[in-house]
Amino acid sequence: MRPLRVVIVEDEAATARNLARLLTAIDDKIAIAATLPSVAESVTWFSDQANSYDLIFMDIRLADGISFDIFKQVAITKPVIFVTAYNDYALPAFKNNGIDYILKPFDEQEIARALQKHNDFFASNRDEAPALAVEAMLQQISLLTRSYKKSFLIHFREKLIPVEAIKIAWFYTTNEIVYAHTSDARQYIMEFTMEQLELQLDPQQFFRANRQFILNRDAITEVDFYFNGRLSIKVKPEPAESILISKARVPEFKSWMNR
Structure with a gap:
């Protein structure tokens, strides 16, 4: 043979x-x-x-x-x-x-x-x-x-505001509403689900940390070891809730950060 x-x-x-x-x-x-x-x-x-x-x-x-x-x-x-x-x-x-x-x-x-x-x-x-x-x-x-979204046209106070994707520090969802939080601490309501955003965002720049958060690489300031093999992610601006990476997704997150 x-x-x-x-x-x-x-x-x-x-x-x-x-x-x-x-x-x-x-x-x-x-x-x-x-x-x-x-x-x-x-x-x-x-x-x-x-x-x-x-x-x-x-x-x-x-x-x-x-x-x-x-x-x-x-x-x-x-x-x-x-x-x-x-x-x-x-x-x-x-x-x-x-x-x-x-x-x-x-x-x-x-x-x-x-x-x-x-x-x-x-x-x-x-x-x-x-x-x-x-x-x-x-x-x-x-x-x-495919080309990924460079900016979003967001409805805000009876206006449409262009927001560059790179300036969004993280996306967060709660009660079926998705929010975009920018690097200058502004918050906008998005018209997309988290799953739709995953398909539109550059995977080299953004990572789906868990069901609630999608993170911009540039917003990550610190990664700490957490209980039971998980990771705790610190970002700036800091959200009200903790951002945790499950043990199962830790290798994927490390590979993404180490590119």
């Missing part, structure tokens, strides 16, 4: 080396076919080496652009496992298509699980299934490459 030929698309050399080491430690039959650091080099390599690999581990954000730009320039018909430093909201949709993703920092068990899923999903039909999976994945790309 020939080795599983893996291509790593990752612009951080140390991260690429670590991933390659983990992959070969998990399965000694894996061979690293190439390590590609950019969109441009990936397009060139995949154009010339269409049949020289079986699986791709691909970082989403590269030094010269978003890795999805690769798919716009060259046909990728083999399965992809995405690598990301934070949990993009659209990524779970890939799982339904035989595409997977893992979060940085890497966890060996997560990599092993993704590899096993790949083996199980494509074992029955290695030629056709990857193409179908990639085609389905491309339908999701627009969700991750």
Whole structure:
């Protein structure tokens, strides 16, 4: 049985080396076919080496652009496992298509699980299934490459007030009303639900801390350890209620903060 030929698309050399080491430690039959650091080099390599690999581990954000730009320039018909430093909201949709993703920092068990899923999903039909999976994945790309709201036009005292998204420190909901609290301590009532705001806000800048709060990265001043594995988040301006991150979401929050 020939080795599983893996291509790593990752612009951080140390991260690429670590991933390659983990992959070969998990399965000694894996061979690293190439390590590609950019969109441009990936397009060139995949154009010339269409049949020289079986699986791709691909970082989403590269030094010269978003890795999805690769798919716009060259046909990728083999399965992809995405690598990301934070949990993009659209990524779970890939799982339904035989595409997977893992979060940085890497966890060996997560990599092993993704590899096993790949083996199980494509074992029955290695030629056709990857193409179908990639085609389905491309339908999701627009969700991750969409432009996010730069400002909101908010109804306030019989006027419409433009408020820049970056100046909103946090969003808060109570009694089915959503409030936006700005960095200069002004408060506005929003016409969107928290779920709608999640889809409109840049996930690099805003994080859904819990059911009540969405936080702007720039508003976070301190992160404290809290009872039972949770985190307590301090923001400025300070809200009346405490902002807690559940134990289950702590890794995701840390990855988001460490990007």
